[in-house]
Amino acid sequence: MKKKPKQQTVFSEKEIGEATKEGAITKQYLADPLLIVSSLNRLRSTEITSYLQYKQHAYMAVSLLSPGLKTEFEAHALQELEHADILANRIQQLGGVPVFDLQELAGKAASIGVYPEQGTTLLEMVRENLMLERRQVEAYSALIREIGDKDLVTRQLLLDILQTTEQHASELADFLKRSSETRG
Numbered sequence: 001m002k003k004k005p006k007q008q009t010v011f012s013e014k015e016i017g018e019a020t021k022e023g024a025i026t027k028q029y030l031a032d033p034l035l036i037v038s039s040l041n042r043l044r045s046t047e048i049t050s051y052l053q054y055k056q057h058a059y060m061a062v063s064l065l066s067p068g069l070k071t072e073f074e075a076h077a078l079q080e081l082e083h084a085d086i087l088a089n090r091i092q093q094l095g096g097v098p099v100f101d102l103q104e105l106a107g108k109a110a111s112i113g114v115y116p117e118q119g120t121t122l123l124e125m126v127r128e129n130l131m132l133e134r135r136q137v138e139a140y141s142a143l144i145r146e147i148g149d150k151d152l153v154t155r156q157l158l159l160d161i162l163q164t165t166e167q168h169a170s171e172l173a174d175f176l177k178r179s180s181e182t183r184g
């Protein structure tokens, strides 16, 4: 009977220890994970603000004039929450902790110019949402450029979120164009 070759340990204990500590971060990860985590937490705080704002607008959008708008606010709210989840998972992967303190969240969102707003008319709400989405488009675009090819997965995640964010902004702008045509 052939003797089974003795199993060779390819990796040293030290290497395995480092790999366990670093997880997905290898030497090909060229960004500073701490900086990325902090930027992702800032963007995530705008997603949570956006979620709350859309939900609030959906609760308050009872006008008979645009019944579709309530549904659209609801749909956007859910997508904002998905964005917050995607960012939280990436923050965790990079060894960070998603910010959880409400005041800290508000402060971080405000640092990008995002504040929860609640207009009294549907038109005001749509405008507020459009402005929020546009702030996010700017912030995401800037971070994607800054990351370049240093953190490929974060870049991809941010691009995906940016795509939806631009779509939201464009839908809201279309609504405002349509409503100004009807009024004019």
Ligand SMILES: [Fe+2]
Pocket (backbone or CB within 6 Å): 047, 050, 079, 080, 083, 161, 165
């Ligand atoms: Fe979003």
Ligand SMILES: [Fe+2]
Pocket (backbone or CB within 6 Å): 050, 076, 080, 133, 164, 165, 168
């Ligand atoms: Fe959005």
